[in-house]
């Protein structure tokens with residue numbers, strides 16, 4: 542097991558300077574105008590960060606010769622660093638309520654009814670939630686530390702820790718009102734379920750193909766994956782619905798990282814950047830594989846949110862149709878690169894063009910950032926655009 546200090550979960554980047562949100566907005570504007578990479582990457586390595594002082598700035602002409610990161614490679618690491626901070630933020634929320642709170646992942650004291658509803662899917666759900674949380678914390682801490690070690694700006698989302706989150710008994714009271722992500726108004730695209738069971742379509746070759754949803758009702762309306770207040774715990778069927786929603790949120794998120802890392806790695810210039818991206822990426826795949834297996838154990842049910850009136854139905858996926866069959870958790874082979882080649886079992890999509898903005902749009906559509914400020918979206922867009930502008934062999 543990895544060892545983290547007791548302060549790991551709550552001190553994310555506390556030693557970094559906090560950018561002024563207004564400055565971030567200002568910095569994002571010229572970015573849109575100067576999408577031509579030459580025009581903005583020639584200026585400094587800190588493009589897109591908006592968070593650092595002059596000490597981090599490095600002349601791009603000397604970057605490669607000195608072993609420092611090229612601006613493109615820094616951007617390819619900084620965007621995932623930001624996403625990992627966001628991942629850690631919501632995984633910490635899950636761990637507080639349904640995981641194992643310990644010195645590795647401290648904070649919160651759990652909600653027994655929610656914890657037990659999760660354990661209906663697998664008795665080790667709390668351990669898996671804990672370990673996934675631990676992994677994400679190490680991902681962003683490593684990526685940011687690596688960026689700093691190379692004289693590049695880290696990702697910093699501390700100014701945006703403003704969302705309320707759950708106030709149910711069991712959360713870490715110190716983090717109420719200090720969340721980055723919103724787990725209470727999710728709209729989940731569960732089409733990954735059929736995308737990985739379909740042996741004749743690949744989103745990279747069939748960008749307009751619509752993969753059916755595993756849980757269609759999660760793809761419409763807004764659903765909470767965690768108890769918002771103690772009142773949410775009065776109906777056992779709704780508690781199970783929240784646990785089921787969480788269990789589909791887990792793989793929905795992790796399959797995104799599963800695609801993002803190989804997508805970005807194709808445009809890295811330096812060997813070590815490639816090594817980092819292709820070493821972290823497969824751990825997201827391991828998360829996805831685990832969670833896609835557990836999601837299949839979500840008990841079929843229909844529940845209505847007592848606060849919003851929104852209904853959710855979890856269908857019985859114990860079917861013979863290959864597109865939905867729940868034990869087909871390993872990637873079915875599918876077309877790759879060209880239909881003239883044989884089908885192959887692969888991660889998909891891995892198209893590199895616009896991969897970072899695609900990931901940001903996916904997470905935004907999920908509702909994970911509902912309540913966040915325009916400055917937050919400006920900052921994340923800035924990082925994603927810089928990552929998408931990076932080119933293999935370029936600066």
Ligand SMILES: [Fe+2]
Pocket residue numbers: 625628676677680798825
């Ligand atoms: Fe991660």
Ligand SMILES: [Fe+2]
Pocket residue numbers: 628677795798825828
């Ligand atoms: Fe992850």
